[in-house]
Amino acid sequence: MKLSKEIEEYLEILYRFKEKGKIAQTKELAKELKVSNASVSEMLRKLSEKGLVKHERYKGAELTKKGEELGKKVLRKHRLIEKFLTLLGVKKSRIHDEACVLEHAVSDDVEKALRNALWSSKNPEIKAENAKRAIDLKGGEKGKIVFIVGGTGVRRRLEDMGLTPGTMITIRRSSRFVGPIEICVRSSCLAIGRGIAEKVFVEVVK
Amino acid sequence: MRIALAGNANVGKSALFNQLTGLHQHMGNWPGKTIAKAEGKLNYKGTEIEVIDLPGIYSLTTFSMEELISREYIAKEKPDVVVNVVDASVLERNLFFTLQLIELERPMVIALNMIDIAEKKGIKVNAKKLSKELGVPVVPMIAIRGIGVKEVVEEAIKTSDKKTKGKKPKYRKNIEKAIGELSGIKIKHYPARWTALKLIEGDQKITKLADKKTVEIARKKSKGIKKKCGVDSSTAVTSDKYAVAEKIARECTAISKKERVPLGEKLDGILLHRIFGYFIMGLIALGVFYFIFSFGDFTSGHLDEFLYSLMPEYKGLLGVVASSVFEGIIAGLTVALPYLIPFFILLAVLEDSGYLARMAFLMDGVMHKIGLHGKAFIPLMLGYGCSVPGCLACRIMETDRERLIAGFVVTLVPCAARTVVILGLVGAFIGVEWAFLIYVFNLIVVFILGRIAFKALPGEPMGLIMEMPSYKMPTIKNVAKETWIRLQDFIVVAFPIIIVSTVLIKGIEIAGWMEQISGLLSPITVGWLGLPAIIGITLIFGILRKELTLIMLAALLGTSNFAEAMTPVQMITFTILVLFYIPCAATIATLYKEYGLKKAVGMTVFEIVFAVVLAGLVFRGLEYFGIF
Numbered sequence: 001m002k003l004s005k006e007i008e009e010y011l012e013i014l015y016r017f018k019e020k021g022k023i024a025q026t027k028e029l030a031k032e033l034k035v036s037n038a039s040v041s042e043m044l045r046k047l048s049e050k051g052l053v054k055h056e057r058y059k060g061a062e063l064t065k066k067g068e069e070l071g072k073k074v075l076r077k078h079r080l081i082e083k084f085l086t087l088l089g090v091k092k093s094r095i096h097d098e099a100c101v102l103e104h105a106v107s108d109d110v111e112k113a114l115r116n117a118l119w120s121s122k123n124p125e126i127k128a129e130n131a132k133r134a135i136d137l138k139g140g141e142k143g144k145i146v147f148i149v150g151g152t153g154v155r156r157r158l159e160d161m162g163l164t165p166g167t168m169i170t171i172r173r174s175s176r177f178v179g180p181i182e183i184c185v186r187s188s189c190l191a192i193g194r195g196i197a198e199k200v201f202v203e204v205v206k
Numbered sequence: 207m208r209i210a211l212a213g214n215a216n217v218g219k220s221a222l223f224n225q226l227t228g229l230h231q232h233m234g235n236w237p238g239k240t241i242a243k244a245e246g247k248l249n250y251k252g253t254e255i256e257v258i259d260l261p262g263i264y265s266l267t268t269f270s271m272e273e274l275i276s277r278e279y280i281a282k283e284k285p286d287v288v289v290n291v292v293d294a295s296v297l298e299r300n301l302f303f304t305l306q307l308i309e310l311e312r313p314m315v316i317a318l319n320m321i322d323i324a325e326k327k328g329i330k331v332n333a334k335k336l337s338k339e340l341g342v343p344v345v346p347m348i349a350i351r352g353i354g355v356k357e358v359v360e361e362a363i364k365t366s367d368k369k370t371k372g373k374k375p376k377y378r379k380n381i382e383k384a385i386g387e388l389s390g391i392k393i394k395h396y397p398a399r400w401t402a403l404k405l406i407e408g409d410q411k412i413t414k415l416a417d418k419k420t421v422e423i424a425r426k427k428s429k430g431i432k433k434k435c436g437v438d439s440s441t442a443v444t445s446d447k448y449a450v451a452e453k454i455a456r457e458c459t460a461i462s463k464k465e466r467v468p469l470g471e472k473l474d475g476i477l478l479h480r481i482f483g484y485f486i487m488g489l490i491a492l493g494v495f496y497f498i499f500s501f502g503d504f505t506s507g508h509l510d511e512f513l514y515s516l517m518p519e520y521k522g523l524l525g526v527v528a529s530s531v532f533e534g535i536i537a538g539l540t541v542a543l544p545y546l547i548p549f550f551i552l553l554a555v556l557e558d559s560g561y562l563a564r565m566a567f568l569m570d571g572v573m574h575k576i577g578l579h580g581k582a583f584i585p586l587m588l589g590y591g592c593s594v595p596g597c598l599a600c601r602i603m604e605t606d607r608e609r610l611i612a613g614f615v616v617t618l619v620p621c622a623a624r625t626v627v628i629l630g631l632v633g634a635f636i637g638v639e640w641a642f643l644i645y646v647f648n649l650i651v652v653f654i655l656g657r658i659a660f661k662a663l664p665g666e667p668m669g670l671i672m673e674m675p676s677y678k679m680p681t682i683k684n685v686a687k688e689t690w691i692r693l694q695d696f697i698v699v700a701f702p703i704i705i706v707s708t709v710l711i712k713g714i715e716i717a718g719w720m721e722q723i724s725g726l727l728s729p730i731t732v733g734w735l736g737l738p739a740i741i742g743i744t745l746i747f748g749i750l751r752k753e754l755t756l757i758m759l760a761a762l763l764g765t766s767n768f769a770e771a772m773t774p775v776q777m778i779t780f781t782i783l784v785l786f787y788i789p790c791a792a793t794i795a796t797l798y799k800e801y802g803l804k805k806a807v808g809m810t811v812f813e814i815v816f817a818v819v820l821a822g823l824v825f826r827g828l829e830y831f832g833i834f
Contacts, residue, residue: 147437152438152440153269153604153668154668154669155438155441156265156267156269156440156444157269157604157671158671159440159441159444159445160264160265160267160302160444161264161299161671161673162298162299162302162448164441164444164445164448165437165441165445166445167448172471172474173474173478175480178480178571179480179567179568179570179571180567180570180571180580180670182474182478182567182674186296186298186299186448186452187295187296187297187298187299187329188296188299188673189673189674190671190672190673190674191563191566191567191570191580191670191671191672191673191674192669192670192671193570193574193579193580193669193670193671194570194571194669195574195669196669196670196671
């Protein structure tokens, strides 16, 4: 589905709200997008007709499954371009706005190429679109290992304990701020320090 | 005939070793206990068998000392049979190591251990099928109860005759091709296929041994593999090996569903809880402290009364020197043993239950502050028992830097001997709360010094990767054994030293040298620290063993009522001094062995200076505030 720039912009912002776990109010959206309340209402109506948004009058707007997919993709491109612009040395204050313009012009193929070109061990999250750090998973969540960054020593040690790419792990215990996490892999339980759990990237499996 | 026991950490190698040899290799429920290979002998139906217990490892790469030791031992010393002890409840991960052993091409037997625990978890392993898949004999076993041990030995003897070697795992096509092309390379001791594989993986040690041209070819091959597979060649090899292990494990295990949440998981929910976990750990520490003190204080008092009541009876019968020897022994019995026994019992319980590893988990964050990670808490706790095993256990740390910081910190925590001084002097004569305060004070000092050591030796800690052992009910038999071994150490080593020292000190007293020797140290002991001059000489003996500082004092005073000789301020100053003033002789020797002369001397000198300065400051502080 080819979407207009404007629609993409709405989806992106709505996705940002969703990431934070919030439902967007018309007023808030108008402020973010620098448009009037009336045009926001108008657009939300259009989006819910397309089945991208669930809009309830006094509660606010929320993305549907389909809308979420699309919004996520726009935001992904946005963040990738921000990284790219940073690398090019574009002024920090300009980066966000520039990315907002460019994001709509980047096709999926270009996105992929950009991702591959930008990837390095310094910003590993670029490589896998949906990879999360193991440290960011909650207790009980399951994930498939995508890759491990960092020195050979740490990586090999983890691999020897069974954490090879493609392996399923279950987070048995996690804490948000301090202390190690505990994971189950290949029917054994391992305690993994925070520093190391930041280096293990997994794709969450529901 | 020689048998080597190899396998992952905490799978029961030492249990099997003890069953085989009747020796008492240290057992406990945490990964990494066996730090150096232990050797023993047994005679089975006329066959003399040497048994070697290798440290527990997960792989045969060269990223840790233990792995290298094990690999070189198997490849170079060529034991007749390698008995691979395997934890049946974690089959897949264990088989990954088994496959590596098979690749070293020694005759092998698999001892499938802990089948009872596996069954409790709903896992049943088909030993026959496993044997067929791997091409080596598999013997089910419950080592801790001695079940299947005889069969393992018989199978090992049979295998050493037949020289059965296992089925080596196959890798993805391009790796196999590369192995084929490199298989002509010969490096002494190592099998050809294994050598080729290690070259492809970029193994540092083997790469050094091979000639330049070969290394260049291997590098090209692994680059090609990386390009094609998208991961490092070593990752590809590991993944493939794990895939084989997974397939075999899947085919040989039957899993029956269990409905209930296992007790261990429920326990972990509380004991590793980010709030209650610490709370409970604090309570346990407090409980341990209180138990040791109250038991020790009670027994010590009664024993003292009893033994000294016998005094007049034998005093007349013996000469001056002999009676002073008796005084030394009495002091050893009444001052030291009552505190050591409960302490060793509790330490064994902590180790065996699996709680020690949980403590390491909880303390990870704190240990990072001194440049270490949670695992370092294990040597630290063992250091409360004795600095020597504490320092040795530092080998579970991954890098030299971490080993050094951990070793340094371990020498600073009060070992059992120093506990005798803290509890027997401060606890018994001033009050239990003061003894407790000294422990807290010690922890603060240890933390600060650890932090300084971390700043002086900068570098990121490796980070915690530790297998969590399952909880086990500590058996009375094992706890008693562990306690006895530690106690034996004290009795066999300490009592002769106590006796000789007592004779020496009496000799010095009779010869009238007391004042000269004490006088030498008196600028420090009397002038700076405000202690009685007589302390000087006990401090010298304390270098041998720390509890001697107190026991010699008792021998000199002719009583263990120390209140007669020291004021409370002096007692505390003395205790602080003894806490830090020098690692004992055995510890210095261990430091020398583990870290070399320079570092051992450095730590010793630092601790002497530090202790004198600190104790002097404490003395002045107590005087200034007029606390007593």
